[in-house]
Amino acid sequence: MTAKLHNLVAKYMNKTIDIEEWEDIRKKYFEYSYLAFMTLCAHEIKSDCAANEIENIIGMNDIIEESILCYVLKIPGSYEFISEVLSIINDYDAFDINCLYQSYIATDFSIMDGEVKFEGGKNNRDILGSYYTQEEFAYEITQKAIEEYLENNIREEVNELKIADYSCGGGAFLVAACRICRQKGISADIYGYDVDPIAIMITRHRLRFEESSGYKILLGNPLLITKNDIEPLEKFKRAEVGRFYSLEMGVVSHDNVMIALGNPPWEKIRFEEKKFLMHYVENQEIGSKAGREKYIQNISETNKYFYNCFIDDYEKAKRLIKKEECFCKSSCGELNTYAIFTELCRNVVCNSGIIGLIVKSSLLKMPVYSAFFRDMTKNKDLYEVYMFTNRNKIFNIDSREEFSVIFLKKNNTKNLSIALNIERYEKFVDREKIELSYDLLNKLNPETGMIPNICHNEELEFLVSIYEKYDTFGMRYPECKFGRLVHLTNHSESIIKQNDDGYIPIYEGKFIELYTAKYATFSGMNESDKYKNKASAKMICDIDGKEYPESRYFIKEEVWNNLSRNFNDEGVIAWRSLTSATNRRTMLATVLPLIPTCQSIQILQLPKKEMLHILALFNSVVFDYIVRLKMAGLDLTQTIIKQIPIPDTKSFEKELVYMGEKATIEKHINSRIRMLYVSDQRLDNFFADVSIYPIRRKITRKQIIAEIDRLVAHLYGLNEERFKNILHTFSKYYSEKEVEAFFKASTSL
Structure with a gap:
């Protein structure tokens, strides 16, 4: 019945509207829709009613105010329209008027080729914000x-x-x-x-x-x-x-x-x-x-x-x-x-x-x-x-x-x-x-x-235990500088699409991944693909190679210098702020030089020693798991970060033997982080004075990240069972085979 009512309303709209006047189009759409459902109401009261009885039936039952009833019955062709609605109704034994209306507003009208048509869309329902309650x-x-x-x-x-x-x-x-x-x-x-x-x-x-x-x-x-x-x-x-x-x-x-x-x-x-x-x-x-x-x-x-x-x-x-x-x-x-x-x-x-x-x-x-x-x-x-x-x-x-x-x-x-x-x-x-x-x-x-974003009692118990053991990020680092500095819309007057003297490239969230600032690029893409709505960047084939991301936007250098004036040139930790708790990984962070980053990236700055601690924590599955339990929307804000418990800085100074090397946890972690950034020459100065030891084993990038994950789990004091349970929630990142290979009991601390 819904499609027939849509077709009938469209037919009468096309006969009576001024196609050039938006208000008349919207008005006629609603008035004929109103007449249709008024007729349906009258039919439920008196199933054999005729078009000329509708006014009396509706009026006597106080369904519509008299002034409104008189108003809608003056619509062009109202009684003819009502007669056609009654003809449609007679083809059906029964209907639920409320369900029918929900179905009716689920499809929108639009003007196509100079005519009213009902095809797809649900803008009317979205504007009302109404969704049918069973x-x-x-x-x-x-x-x-x-x-x-x-x-x-x-x-x-x-x-x-x-x-x-x-x-x-x-x-x-x-x-x-x-x-x-x-x-x-x-x-x-x-x-x-x-x-x-x-x-x-x-x-x-x-x-x-x-x-x-x-x-x-x-x-x-x-x-x-x-x-x-x-x-x-x-x-x-x-x-x-x-x-x-x-x-x-x-x-x-x-x-x-x-x-x-x-x-x-x-x-x-x-x-x-x-x-x-x-x-x-x-x-x-x-x-x-x-x-x-x-x-x-031009309207x-x-x-x-x-x-x-x-x-x-x-x-x-x-x-x-x-x-x-x-x-x-x-x-x-x-x-x-x-x-x-x-x-x-x-x-x-x-x-x-x-x-x-x-x-x-x-x-x-x-x-x-x-x-x-x-x-x-x-x-x-x-x-x-x-x-x-x-x-x-x-x-x-x-x-x-x-x-x-x-x-x-x-x-x-x-x-x-x-x-x-x-x-x-x-x-x-x-x-x-x-x-x-x-x-x-x-x-x-x-x-x-x-x-919190919890699904069952075990997650609640985990959060309670973590909060009892550790202070939150905000408590641990009250002086941390946070920023989301360049906004492509708000700063549009200072942003161009082609590089020029006095302008510098803007980094986007698409460019970063776990422990890399060389994940994707706009290099080699045509203009329409590069600048279309929700454009996707092209993945860099070898993030350990020599290719660096090519930006599509550039900001005036003096504007950037003003926006970043509260940060020093030491470098920053950057993470994708637009993310989801259901993604392969939710927190994706990297170290970056202090360069322009748009609103899809948030940054923070601490002394270098602490920033490397934070980088390892941010990119760990344990921290990511806590983020997922805290994150409700799609924006990983500093408010969420500040509420997450993190291990004490002193715990990084603990010495232990790991993979045959005796060193502090900090040195174990930093030695692996350095390997992950060895191809990014922009960060050579950042790592120049970081104490590390050489890792001569043949090891993949994924395995290095897994070894850091194991160290962070130790910092959080997780036992083997709890850590494995967390790992299994990241099945889109670590496969079952990888969990068995990278986190077997023999590698435990």
């Missing part, structure tokens, strides 16, 4: 929240529950709430909000069939708090053209909610220029930022006004949200809606209230939310977390995405309980949980106090 999943969350509330208030006679979903979508949580309350003999006073008028209509329609003491399902954006609500039709007119962050979409807040539920949007509050334009223009014209800027300069004044309305809406909305005291802890960074909705719910629930939400796990792991998370855990509001992976595609997003079901309540006295690595939502509340106190969280992540 009814069973919503039911389990709702049931737990209601039962928790009743248990917490067992001494009181609870006859009615005030329940709200501030991003209700198609009403899955609110319908579940009505059914559970009915089973328990309790009245349900229901409140729902959404920015999508079709979602509002569907939720009202579904709640008609449920028993409740009443429901108010309101169009508007709950993040835009206002004292004076405007007429529903005026909000509808903003929403139908996609202006969900217009201040006119604001709502009056309702407090003293007993239970707040939902799956709030997973979006950033920002204008997505490319996604906006892709509805109206083919991708090849707007694929690059420069292309979009050029295109916008009509009418379209430019419409385009600027969105930019203005977002800027005003962000200012308002950041100004609101009730969002002071969550309105940080790039303003992610799931965080702000969580704080909204904390503010509106009563003192005995319960909150049950689905959020991105970033809220619990990313440093940007550390103040908000610490507040929730210190006050013990956050009492249960169920952390999911999306490997089984619970949501139609990247399978690597992680999300969590969180439960909060005020006046809680228990520590936070967490269930980890959940793949299915059925009976998820019965999963085994581990307990994490506020003090333990701050011991494991002293900079942020957030949840």
Whole structure:
């Protein structure tokens, strides 16, 4: 049915739109879509209805405000369109209107060859940040929240529950709430909000069939708090053209909610220029930022006004949200809606209230939310977390995405309980949980106090043992200099693509790997491949040979000298900051001369002796394993580095016999590091005064790295079993044969 509805909407749009006016295109798309789902609602109420009965059926059942109903029925060809929708419906015995709508918005419209077509893409869904919540999943969350509330208030006679979903979508949580309350003999006073008028209509329609003491399902954006609500039709007119962050979409807040539920949007509050334009223009014209800027300069004044309305809406909305005291802890960074909705719910629930939400796990792991998370855990509001992976595609997003079901309540006295690595939502509340106190969280992540990236209890036990033995990097090296110095966009006025006098090459993250700054190059690549979006560099065949990376960008030398003025010329440790906990290796570090490095590389500087210690630690599987347990996103920042425990500098001075040589651990490590850089003449001066001994055995580069890994494991005090367990988590780097060959018991210390 979805494809037929798309084709019908496209047909009527093509008959009625002004193809040159973006606002008219967006408006007609929404209005015909709205008419289609209004007809579906009416058909569910009266299966043999005719087109001329729709207005009366919808009006009598209070699914749509009268002013909006009159407005949409004035759309060109509305009754003819409704008749054709009814013809489509008659071909089907049954349908689930909520599932159908989710399927409908999963495909976008766009203008191709002068016509409206529905082909691929999900920009509309991305902009809404909405992803369908399975009814069973919503039911389990709702049931737990209601039962928790009743248990917490067992001494009181609870006859009615005030329940709200501030991003209700198609009403899955609110319908579940009505059914559970009915089973328990309790009245349900229901409140729902959404920015999508079709979602509002569907939720009202579904709640008609449920028993409740009443429901108010309101169009508007709950993040835009206002004292004076405007007429529903005026909000509808903003929403139908996609202006969900217009201040006119604001709502009056309702407090003293007993239970707040939902799956709030997973979006950033920002204008997505490319996604906006892709509805109206083919991708090849707007694929690059420069292309979009050029295109916008040449559009009509009418379209430019419409385009600027969105930019203005977002800027005003962000200012308002950041100004609101009730969002002071969550309105940080790039303003992610799931965080702000969580704080909204904390503010509106009563003192005995319960909150049950689905959020991105970033809220619990990313440093940007550390103040908000610490507040929730210190006050013990956050009492249960169920952390999911999306490997089984619970949501139609990247399978690597992680999300969590969180439960909060005020006046809680228990520590936070967490269930980890959940793949299915059925009976998820019965999963085994581990307990994490506020003090333990701050011991494991002293900079942020957030949840580590753990999957099971053994990983937690490992982290606890490491933190009990060793100080963190930040504690050990408080004077360490960190930097991410050149930004290709922010410093674009001082950057060129072809080398010239007074300019020097910029190093990129692609150029570095474990113990090498000669991993890849842009040499020999054509211009289009070299400068395309997400361009890949060409691997250097022999990193122990004479070839060095060729850069594609160059920065004015005087600008670089100013940016790097706080660093000396001794050299730096550099690592790829854009990485992932699921990569072959997560931490990839090298020593570099002090040269320009772009934002995909971070650098640090310490005295040379300590830098060599850090280089060995950074590139070890043990340190990498800890990084993976700490890293939630794709950016390996200095905040993460500072929180990782590292062995005492004095432990490097311990003497031992290793591979037939008696020396300090430091000398064993440095002798091997020197071998790995012997072909990089830029670093000869750096290593000139480093004490080493010759290694005359025939040995591969991988084996040298393995021998350093063994030494670092010894520094961390790991036994053979623990070390082998860590090695096996790096199966993409060390094969089973390599583990047996490089780390056999005879090489142990």
